[in-house]
Amino acid sequence: MKQNLFLSKILNLKQLDLGLSIPSDEYQIQMKGLKNKIRDLTFLAKSKNKPVLIVFEGWDAAGKGGAIRRLTSEIDPRLFEVHHIAAPNEEEIKHHYLWRFWNRIPKIGHVGIFDRSYYGRVLVERVEGFASPPEWSRAYEEIFLFEEQLQSFGTIIIKFWLHISSDEQLKRFEERKNDPLRRWKLTDEDWRNRDKWQLYEDAANEMFHKTDSPKAPWLLVPANDKYYARVMVLEGVVNRLEEELKKN
Template sequence: MKTFKSESRTLHLSQLGKNQILPPDEYQAKMKVLKNKIRDLTFLTKAKGKPVLFVFEGWDAAGKGGAIRRLTQEMDPRLFEVHNIAAPSSEEIQHHYLWRFWNRIPQKGHIGIFDRSHYGRVLVERVEGFASESEWSRAYEEILLFEEQLVSFGTIIVKFWLHIDSDEQLLRFESRKNDPLKRWKLTDEDWRNRDKWALYEEAANQMFAKTDAPKAPWFLVPANDKYFARVMVLETVVRRLEEELE
């Protein structure tokens, strides 16, 4: 444990600015280069037999799905799998909460992507009362041990939190509500969660403090501008894979 989490840095949502904007033409140029690099790095992970796990967390409507689609656009579809994590099934709820994530970890040479993840234990389950305080409090250590075992196996782990402010989220909610093709994305639960913004922010900041590790780092992505967020995600992936595959 101490070896796995040997360095400390301060990650806090208050550190993130709101005005990062990327012009469309610059976005298109950067994305073309980054997607090609990611395609090549994907084949290199296959050749070296390295499993890769990308974790995406963040606010509702922060753009996780869009970032994942751009990340995987040039990947060989045989080499990655996206897991959209929802509430546990009747079978999953009979097991330890990490059981369903152990069943989804990528094999050697493949990439697993969690859209929501095992961190739900210390986020939604904590805030909504689905886990007791003793359960979510001990989950930080359980999660660190889980990720430490994956890293020991050779897994490359990269964790993203996509951050938007409350005003931007409201604009995106209203846009979804008024768009028949996107209305399905918006639920009553999304609106209720806005009333607990401060509680979720507190939980997220504590999660970063307790689970950021050199070999399983968190990257906080300012996502008010979707173009900026997508490029930052892809640039981070390229940098991390190049570091780990050197």
């Protein structure tokens, strides 16, 4: 397992090895150690007055929610907030698209987690036509400057894309459809989006290349194996926090 994909700096979804996996026993051991480190590092960020912003993007059913639950399980509940980002409401749509995210950025010493994010401008809004080509084209620079302002405030930014294959997504959709307790998570829109898989993949690859930076890097996670993905997410958070917090 100890192949750190983040060190290779892959920024193209087709280059990810979706066959990577981890045995259950090793998963349990690694997760325990990583959760303990995250608990300690978030307390350290608090003591240094460092805000932490963690962004999750990826395919429907890629496991973002499960990864977030494991990530936050050992963090002091007073120190984090998870924002589940849906389509903008009636009030939000009257403002610049970044307005609702400015209102959710973490305060000093706290962790803010976006389940979906402002990157929707260059993903779903681009692919579905909710933003015009001039609007989503200039969003790359707007987002870059937005993150640059957060960094100037001292915010540590960590960005994940959880990647699964189309076949794995279909399998998970079918499992949800047949599970009364999880059926609510599956919508007609989820099924329709599968028809635009290549458009979304092209948009994501362009997004990585135009918005990746040393201080706000994208970390692409192979997520066909949920255990592997969760370990990689927690490991990515630990690596980034250790790297940034030792600077001050």
